[in-house]
Amino acid sequence: MTDPTRLTLAEARDAVAKRSLSAVELTQAHLDAMAKARGLNAYVAETPDQALAMAAASDAKIAKGDAGPLEGLPLGIKDLYATKGVHTQACSHILDGFKPAYESHVTANLWRDGAVMLGKLNMDEFAMGSSNETSFYGPVASPWMPPKFDKAQARAALASDKKGLLVPGGSSGGSASAVAAHLCLGATASDTGGSIRQPAAFTGTVGIKPTYGRCSRWGMVAFASSLDQAGPIARTVRDCAIMLQSMAGYDAKDSTSVDVPVPDYEAAIGRSVKGMKIGIPKEYRLEGMSAEIEKLWEQGIAWLKDAGAEIVGISLPHTRTALPAYYIVAPAEASSNLARYDGVRYGLRKSGRDITDMYENTRREGFGKEVRRRVMIGTYVLSAGYYDAYYVKAQQIRTLIRQDFERVYAEGIDAILTPATPSAAFGIGEKVSADPIEMYLNDVFTVTVNMAGLPGIAVPGGLNGEGLPLGLQLIGRPFEEEALFAAASAIEKAAGRIALPDAWWV
């Protein structure tokens, strides 16, 4: 029998439904693969007993003819989703030992539909990072081998400090690495400035950030509440559509959740893109853009044109302002959201002379360097005398960014095609000591989408000269994820699914 971990989520669903494969067999195959792949550090907590119990329950439901849409399908869950009684720390030291008394809305939806939880996935601390190197649990290695490495070198690096191996991107680095390494059929992820799309692009996987309000944020550890949105990473566009179908939906417990029906996303897969108007924004052609990214973008344009789409040059004049404005809005909201970590109600406590000293010591010890930096910047831009100059101004710029998109959509553009990232994956340790701004530039193509609350999908566009994956991004109209699934599946069909790496880490 072929290895069940090599199936796509859709193939596994069909095999389980036909009972040619049991949920327990499928789950066990993934647990075995995870045990052999611990060196990648994709999972921070494995839940094998719970997984097998859920799989057995799924098999019983299938036997009774009572299966849900994700019945028996094993998934990985990013560590920022609250999972009842199970490790939930957003990969921060400050949440040491935290086990929530409740389940996040998104994961509850997945379990309602029959999915099986394999464990919790590594991520940048509080989702602040683009390489998964800010995790308290250490970096995650990408399953893609660095071009200059042979198998022995890669395995040696994996066994030591992982330096020289590739980052899977971030913040959903564990999700992307686990999906690309076949350690789950799909994974939940989350995206505040690019944290689903950039890791998907770096690992040759597919990731969608839906419209703000499409998925409930209830039970997700908050980073920047006006930007955070849940979404899946999976190996195909269809698999992402199937997962989003279950994850999405109105929830009264999240006041920003939007009460609109969830369409049949899978039905959009393979739908013709004939006559669709695809915008190509000139402002995304950055000065000094690498030839391989330029080529990728041209290729993407050609694929959509060949599939019958109309290509239209457009202008989004405030694109440049998005990243700096993001680095005001996101830290400001983070400084407010992270005020709750005070050593009183959960997690770490470091004692001090008095209560203030206890707070300060706890937060010094519990937050990593990047988180401390962002909380401080956020505190500064919200402080008396600076609020108008920074925070209000950034929110005004956000309005301008959104108006740019509204204008081109009003002119008939259905979706916008851009590169997903300015480069292929870089090495672990390569950018950590550099100026933090260099790391932030990873999100230059993705962050506009969060600022405007729009849906965006990253889909593999092929390999670069060194054999590493590159991703294309499609940006859609609010709540028109179906158009993105249709256009992304056209690109996937034209590009051909890229071959994910063989398991050199075993």
Added chain:
Amino acid sequence: MSVDQANVRRIARLARIAVSDDEVPHLQDELNSMLAFVEELSAVNVDGVEPMTSVIPMKLALRKDDVRDQAGSSVVTANAPESDDNFFVVPKVIE
């Protein structure tokens, strides 16, 4: 705009994050590098532009003001680093 070392200490105090003396110069550089990065926004004309309050235009939903989903105090304090009889325990704040 840029911050001096006194600003860095004041921000750290507001953020309730302890900083040691030898960390201050480095933090100052990092914060100033971020402030320099966002400086280009000062050139953007935002006269008469409404600051965004909701990225998806919608009315904030209200719910009925009633008691529901009470987890119970033992559940609420279950994750506390220090608790006593379902109360959170903190260092003495009143002399």
